[in-house]
Amino acid sequence: MSNRVLMKGNEAIAEAAVKAGCRHYFGYPITPQTEIAHYLAKRMKDVDGVFLQAESEVAAINMVYGAAGAGARVLTSSSSPGISLKQEGFSYIAGAEIPSVVVNVMRCGPGLGGILPAQGDYFQCVKGGGHGDYKNLVLAASGVQELFSLTMEAFDLADKYRILVVILADGTIGQMMEPVIIPEDTDMKIFDKPWAASGKKGGNVHHTIKSIYIDPVVLEGLNNRLQSKYREIEANEVRVETSALEDAEIVITAFGTCARIAKNVIKEAAREGIKVGLIRPITLWPFPVEIISETARKDSVKAFLDIELNAGQMVEDVRLAVNGKKEVLFHGRTGGMIPSQEEILDIVRRIAGGGF
C-alpha cells in the first residue's frame, strides 16, 4: 500500500524522517528550510515524537549529539550559514562516531549571502568543514521523490556506519513541489546500539560518548579505525545515476538542480546531433570515482563539462577522477542565479564545435 501526494522537497524530507523512525527533531529557523520545522512541529505530535526549537544552530547540533548519543534516531536541518555554525558539532560527532542525520538546504553565500538556491557548500559538507580527519556521508537528490527515499536511507546508513549523513539539497529542490509516493509500510531496520548511553541494563555500564583521547597511540588507533570505515563506505555505498554514456562525446557532471537542467540539455543536443551524456553523483561522498575514471578512458569521450551552482567545487573531484585523461570544463553560476537550458546548450554546441 502506498499514498501518492504532492509535496515540497522540505516536507518530503520531514515525512521521510518520520517514516524512517526518527522521533526527535532539533532545529533553529532559517530560510529556505523552515518548512521542515513547521511540518515536523505538527507531525511529531501524531507519532509521539519530540519537536524542539533550539536557541541556536550550535545548540541544535549538540542536541543531536546528545539524543543520538543516547541511541535515538535524530534529525536537524538548517541552511548554509546555520550549517557553518554546526561544523564544530560535525567534527565531534565524527570523533565519537554518533549516527546523525543533518539536512542542508543550501542558499547562496558567502556570509549571509542571499536566500536563493546555490551549491556552494559542497566543499564544506564533502571535504569536512570542521577540524580533523573525518568524513560525512553526503547524499544529493535531484527530485522530491528521490529526496524522500534518500532521507529514509540516510538513517539506515547513519546507524550502519555510525556516521553523520548530510542530505545536501539546494533551495530549488527544497522548495519545489512534485508528486511523492509515500510507502505505507516500511521495512525499517532496527540497529542494536550497544555503544550508546542508552540507559539499558546489563553489559558495559560505562558508556562514554567522547572524542577526546589524550594518548596519541589510542587516538591514532581511532583515526585508523575511522579511515578503514571510510574505505569500506567508499567500496560499498557509491550511488550514481548515468545517462546516455554509451556513445557520448561530451559528458556533463552535475548534481541536484544542475542535473535536472542537464537532462533537458542532453535531449535538445541529441536533436542537433550532439551526443551528450550525464554522470550524476547521488553520493557526493563517497564520490563515484570509478565510473568517471572509466568514462574518461573511452575514446568516444572528447571532454567533460561540470555544471554547478558555485564557482567550481565538485569539479575538483571530477578532475581528480578524470586524472588528466580528458579536458574537464566548468560552468558555474553563483549568487542564486541558475543557468538556463539554452545557456548550457550553447556551451555544449561550442565544445562540440571545438570553440570553448
Add this chain to the structure above:
Amino acid sequence: MNIQIHSEGKSSEAVPKSAFETYETAWCPGCGDHAILTCLQRALTELGKDPHEVLMVAGIGQAAKIPQYISANSFCGLHGRALPAAIAAKIANESLTVVVSSGDGDSYGEGGNHFIHNIRRNVDITHFVHDNQIYGLTKGQASPTSQTGHVTGVQVDGNINIPLNPMLLALAMGAGFVARGFTGDPDQLVSLMKAAIMFRGYALLDILQPCVSFNKINTYADYKSRVEPLPEDYNSSDFALALKTVQIFGEKIPTGVLYSVEKPTFHAQQATLSSGVPLLKRSFKLSAVEKVMAEML
C-alpha cells in the same frame, strides 16, 4: 478642511532637518521598526551627531536591517554576534558612537551568551533591542521573549518555555543602564535613546515593537493597554527598586529608565585604552619598531 495624519514614530511637532538620511525599507507596512528608525534619526540629530561619528551595528533579523536604512557607518554582522563586533569597533576607535540595533531573537537567543558577557565587560556602547516577542524574518516562530502559551506555526500547542526577562537579566549581570521603551510612544522613545547613547558604559534599551504580520497577540493595542511610564519621582539609581520594577511584565509594563548608575567602563580600566586616545589615533614611532627589529635580527 484640516486633515491630520498621525503616523507611528513621528511626533506631531515638526522634525528638524536631519543630517541622517533614511532609505527605503523592506519592512511590512505598520511594522514597529519604522518608528524605531524615525526615532533613531531624531535621537541622533537632537544629540548633534554627524553621520560619520556614528557606527550602527546589527546581527541578522528584520530589526537587523536597520543599519542599511540610515546614513551612518554601518556594520552588518553575523546572527547573534553584533555585540562582539560592536565592542571591538569601540576598542579600535573610541571616538565612534557605537549603537547596536537588533532584534530579540538575535540579541537574546542566538546572541544570548554574548549578551551576558558584554554586560560584564561594560564597553561604552548602546544596545537597542527591537523586541517584538517573535521571529519575524523567518515568518513567526517563538523568540526568547515570546510569552508562555503563544501559539505559532512550530509552537503548535503554545510556547512552553519561560520567557526571558531581558531587563532582569541585564540587572543581574550588573548592567549600568537598563531601560524600556515602546514604539507607540515616540517622544519617550527618543528621550530614552538619547539617554542610552549619552550613558557612559553598556546601555540596554529594550523597545517593545509590534510585529503586525507574525505576532497577532502582542499588537499595538495590546502594548498600548499595558505600558505605563515610570512615575516622575522614580529613583533610577535604586537597585532594589529596579529589581522589583523590572519584574512587572503583565497587565502593566513599566517604561522608562529602569536603572541608571555609571560604573567604570572597559576603556577606563584597560591599561592601554585608559589614556583616552583611540588606538587609531596613536602616534606611530618607527624608531621603536626598528629597535625591536634590531634586537630580533
